[in-house]
Amino acid sequence: MKIITPKFEEGIFKSLMLFATASVLITLGLILATIVWRGLPALNFAMLTQTPQGGYYLGEEGGILNAIVGSIFLAGGATFLAIILSLPIALYLQVFLTPSSRKAYWIRLALDVLWGVPSIVFGAFGFIILLWLGVRASLLGGIIALALLELPIMVRGMDEAIGMVPSALKEASYSLGITKYETASKIITYQTAPGLMTAVLLAFGRGIGDAAAVLFTAGYTDRLPDSLFRPAASLPLAVFFQLNTPFPAVQERAYASAIVLTAIVLVISILARWLTNRFTAHILH
Amino acid sequence: MSAGITGEELAVLVLKRRKNKNRLARTGMGFLTLLATMLVPLIIAALYIRAMPILEAKPLGELLFSSTWQPMKNAFGFLSFIAGTLWITALAMIISIPPSILTAIYLAEYSPQRIRSVIKSFIDILAGIPSVIFGVWGMLIIVPFIRNFLGPTMDQWLGFLPLFQNNNPTGFSLLAGSLVLAVMVFPIIIALTEEVISAVPQGLREASLTLGATRWQTTRHVVMRRARLGIVAAVMLGFSRAFGETMAVMMVAGNVPLIPRSIFDPVYPLTALIANNYGEMMSIPLYDSALLTGALILLIIVLIFNLLSRLVLVQLLKRE
Amino acid sequence: MNGEKPHIEIQGLNVWYNDEQALINITSEIPKHKITAVIGPSGCGKTTLLKCLNRLHEEVDGIRVAGGVLLNGVNIYSQEVDVTEVRTKVGMLAPKPFPLPMSIYENVAFGRRIHGLNSVLDKGNGRNLDKYVENYLQTAGLWEEVKGRLSSSASQLSTGQQQRLCLARALAVEPEVLLCDEPTSALDPISAQRIEELLKSLKENTTIVLVTHLLRQARRLADYVIFLWMGELIECGPAYKIFNTPQDERTRAYISGDIG
Numbered sequence: 001m002k003i004i005t006p007k008f009e010e011g012i013f014k015s016l017m018l019f020a021t022a023s024v025l026i027t028l029g030l031i032l033a034t035i036v037w038r039g040l041p042a043l044n045f046a047m048l049t050q051t052p053q054g055g056y057y058l059g060e061e062g063g064i065l066n067a068i069v070g071s072i073f074l075a076g077g078a079t080f081l082a083i084i085l086s087l088p089i090a091l092y093l094q095v096f097l098t099p100s101s102r103k104a105y106w107i108r109l110a111l112d113v114l115w116g117v118p119s120i121v122f123g124a125f126g127f128i129i130l131l132w133l134g135v136r137a138s139l140l141g142g143i144i145a146l147a148l149l150e151l152p153i154m155v156r157g158m159d160e161a162i163g164m165v166p167s168a169l170k171e172a173s174y175s176l177g178i179t180k181y182e183t184a185s186k187i188i189t190y191q192t193a194p195g196l197m198t199a200v201l202l203a204f205g206r207g208i209g210d211a212a213a214v215l216f217t218a219g220y221t222d223r224l225p226d227s228l229f230r231p232a233a234s235l236p237l238a239v240f241f242q243l244n245t246p247f248p249a250v251q252e253r254a255y256a257s258a259i260v261l262t263a264i265v266l267v268i269s270i271l272a273r274w275l276t277n278r279f280t281a282h283i284l285h
Numbered sequence: 286m287s288a289g290i291t292g293e294e295l296a297v298l299v300l301k302r303r304k305n306k307n308r309l310a311r312t313g314m315g316f317l318t319l320l321a322t323m324l325v326p327l328i329i330a331a332l333y334i335r336a337m338p339i340l341e342a343k344p345l346g347e348l349l350f351s352s353t354w355q356p357m358k359n360a361f362g363f364l365s366f367i368a369g370t371l372w373i374t375a376l377a378m379i380i381s382i383p384p385s386i387l388t389a390i391y392l393a394e395y396s397p398q399r400i401r402s403v404i405k406s407f408i409d410i411l412a413g414i415p416s417v418i419f420g421v422w423g424m425l426i427i428v429p430f431i432r433n434f435l436g437p438t439m440d441q442w443l444g445f446l447p448l449f450q451n452n453n454p455t456g457f458s459l460l461a462g463s464l465v466l467a468v469m470v471f472p473i474i475i476a477l478t479e480e481v482i483s484a485v486p487q488g489l490r491e492a493s494l495t496l497g498a499t500r501w502q503t504t505r506h507v508v509m510r511r512a513r514l515g516i517v518a519a520v521m522l523g524f525s526r527a528f529g530e531t532m533a534v535m536m537v538a539g540n541v542p543l544i545p546r547s548i549f550d551p552v553y554p555l556t557a558l559i560a561n562n563y564g565e566m567m568s569i570p571l572y573d574s575a576l577l578t579g580a581l582i583l584l585i586i587v588l589i590f591n592l593l594s595r596l597v598l599v600q601l602l603k604r605e
Numbered sequence: 606m607n608g609e610k611p612h613i614e615i616q617g618l619n620v621w622y623n624d625e626q627a628l629i630n631i632t633s634e635i636p637k638h639k640i641t642a643v644i645g646p647s648g649c650g651k652t653t654l655l656k657c658l659n660r661l662h663e664e665v666d667g668i669r670v671a672g673g674v675l676l677n678g679v680n681i682y683s684q685e686v687d688v689t690e691v692r693t694k695v696g697m698l699a700p701k702p703f704p705l706p707m708s709i710y711e712n713v714a715f716g717r718r719i720h721g722l723n724s725v726l727d728k729g730n731g732r733n734l735d736k737y738v739e740n741y742l743q744t745a746g747l748w749e750e751v752k753g754r755l756s757s758s759a760s761q762l763s764t765g766q767q768q769r770l771c772l773a774r775a776l777a778v779e780p781e782v783l784l785c786d787e788p789t790s791a792l793d794p795i796s797a798q799r800i801e802e803l804l805k806s807l808k809e810n811t812t813i814v815l816v817t818h819l820l821r822q823a824r825r826l827a828d829y830v831i832f833l834w835m836g837e838l839i840e841c842g843p844a845y846k847i848f849n850t851p852q853d854e855r856t857r858a859y860i861s862g863d864i865g
Binding site for chain 2: 006007009010013014016017018019020021023024025027028030031032034035038085088089091092093096106107109110111112113114116117118119120121122124125127128129148151155179180181182184185202205206208209210211212215216236239240243254255258261262265266268269270273
């Protein structure tokens with residue numbers, strides 16, 4: 001060990017670290033490059049505004065509008081449903097329970113565990129519910145499964161955002177005689193609106209990109225979503241189903257779906273980060 | 286004596302109404318929260334109920350340890366799928382952990398502030414990339430790379446070891462799945478490890494530096510030692526995410542039910558099994574029950590890992 | 606001073622935190638084998654000055670240092686000087702004790718190990734190392750209390766014991782100078798007193814630079830005093846002179862408790 005002086009060892013590891021970091025960044029960048037490489041040429045006006053003609057799996061004509069609108073409806077509906085459930089839960093945790101109470105600890109634990117459930121399990125669960133209700137794969141089924149997937153993500157994000165409100169504000173509110181519910185619904189939601197928005201955005205981003213949960217529950221179709229009780233297409237499944245095909249035109253649709261999906265998710269991520277930065281600046285004042 | 290209500294009485298009424306509203310809200314919100322916490326047990330219960338037919342029809346030992354999977358002939362042995370999942374996750378972690386930790390150390394200890402925030406933002410944003418996109422990348426880049434270059438080359442140089450023999454000309458393999466999975470898991474491990482390392486108090490670093498230690502000696506012998514537990518938790522979290530991953534691995538792993546002997550053999554992870562066959566689930570007897578049993582096994586393993594890593598984090602926080 | 610060459614000479618030292626100047630043109634001397642107390646109101650730059658003496662500032666972004674610090678006549682900021690060597694010769698004791706995440710034994714042995722005096726991977730088989738560890742724990746007045754549990758974790762000690770451990774750890778690399786940054790601020794009075802006594806006994810062989818906001822502590826310990834005010838050096842000299850006949854009005858005001 002004597003030949004490896006501290007300086008030498010430091011040099012080796014520094015190089016390794018730089019190499020590792022560069023590799024990680026390059027790999028991740030390469031992924032985006034690949035999607036653009038194949039997806040950009042596939043994009044044209046027809047692709048974005050038409051549904052597949054002649055069946056999504058075989059049809060040579062048409063575009064991916066079914067998947068785009070389908071995804072928006074699925075993720076939009078799911079996010080809406082998730083907000084209705086998550087906001088009360090997050091507010092309950094932060095306002096009605098003290099941060100250090102045992103109850104809060106166990107609830108957060110349960111939600112954390114929920115957060116770790118693989119999305120295919122949500123899909124399987126959604127499937128079971130649909131069978132039990134006697135409903136087939138449909139837009140509604142997909143919305144429910146995605147809402148369950150988004151719930152823990154949204155609650156966690158909202159919980160964090162609300163947690164940043166200084167307790168002095170809450171105490172001031174209570175000492176003015178404002179009830180906890182009123183404090184929660186009027187004051188806190190206003191104060192933390194950007195943070196809540198961020199949580200919603202991140203959950204939406206997760207929901208729109210998920211395939212495993214909608215696989216069982218939303219089905220697929222080449223039509224635009226026209227009913228809650230009929231199957232709906234989605235961008236991730238559009239990629240998945242149309243990628244492995246001997247027909248180049250079909251494959252083009254897969255690549256187009258991929259780049260559209262990636263673009264949507266990136267925009268959401270960047271938007272969420274921007275909101276977070278503005279939010280924390282806001283809080284510091 | 287006026288017929289109407291006095292100002293005072295009105296005030297009392299309004300207060301009562303507000304208090305009732307508060308109580309109602311509290312109950313309602315509490316109820317929703319309770320429902321949310323019951324979701325995981327509910328999911329387990331639902332899966333178990335649907336899994337019962339096959340659990341009653343076949344001994345658990347056969348389900349878990351037989352590798353014969355022929356649903357049409359009523360044979361449901363999960364072993365190759367469990368092995369496939371374990372192999373692909375283990376290999377993905379092996380590939381992913383060293384670069385992730387090195388990157389995290391670089392970000393936390395060595396990089397200048399501006400570079401650090403740029404890189405962290407980049408990694409953060411990429412953490413949101415959907416699974417199918419990684420799958421596309423895998424199919425377009427990784428699989429051909431293995432098929433045309435890595436497979437033949439490694440077989441030539443290291444083929445005397447069964448681990449590196451290339452008997453699969455397609456490129457859709459354990460290695461492909463692990464590589465894709467490893468890249469997917471980078472952001473989680475890097476982000477959490479970086480957080481844990483940054484949380485080590487600066488005073489500890491100074492204590493080491495003032496003894497004349499170099500930066501690297503400080504990082505290696507002091508900071509990493511202190512951050513040990515947190516890093517283990519980060520890795521476990523990455524593991525559980527990798528374990529439950531579906532789409533990307535499904536697209537590149539080959540999906541042939543056998544126990545792999547070489548990294549170039551195809552594998553069929555549990556998640557891919559469930560996703561691939563949901564369509565025929567209802568047409569073959571016990572098939573749906575079997576697949577949902579698979580989902581149940583998957584869920585239980587992921588939960589165990591999640592809880593374990595949480596426990597580790599709690600221990601860590603207790604020490605601070 | 607008294608004709609002897611100072612251990613440390615500070616020459617025109619200027620320090621900036623981003624754009625704010627924290628130290629303005631400090632020139633002074635630290636005499637050898639004496640206790641020099643650096644005093645002044647909080648925020649005046651005492652700790653900044655201290656950290657310039659072992660180049661600890663370099664670990665943080667955004668700090669700029671100009672000027673020279675001579676240790677035994679050699680500028681520690683010059684290019685040829687290795688920072689780890691400087692820090693080996695100029696040790697430090699922090700206000701809050703930070704025991705390393707290892708056993709008591711390993712804490713004290715750490716300094717020697719990283720300098721290769723005994724390989725880091727050596728599990729303490731060398732008899733020499735045992736003797737060293739015992740010696741420094743004795744010097745720090747901790748030996749009797751821990752001799753039976755050297756392999757237990759250092760975090761189990763009380764705060765006062767931890768600070769003495771940090772002292773033993775710092776002494777184990779045999780520094781010429783020991784910088785003490787408010788070393789008793791986190792301690793109870795009894796532990797504080799022990800540390801003060803240890804510092805007094807150490808000055809025979811080690812130059813001590815003590816930053817403190819406790820005037821009484823400075824009176825008890827200092828041989829030489831440097832008074833800082835808002836980043837500037839106002840007055841410095843032998844302790845009896847500064848405390849009894851301060852020249853500057855601000856020094857007088859601070860010492861008598863009018864300001865600070």
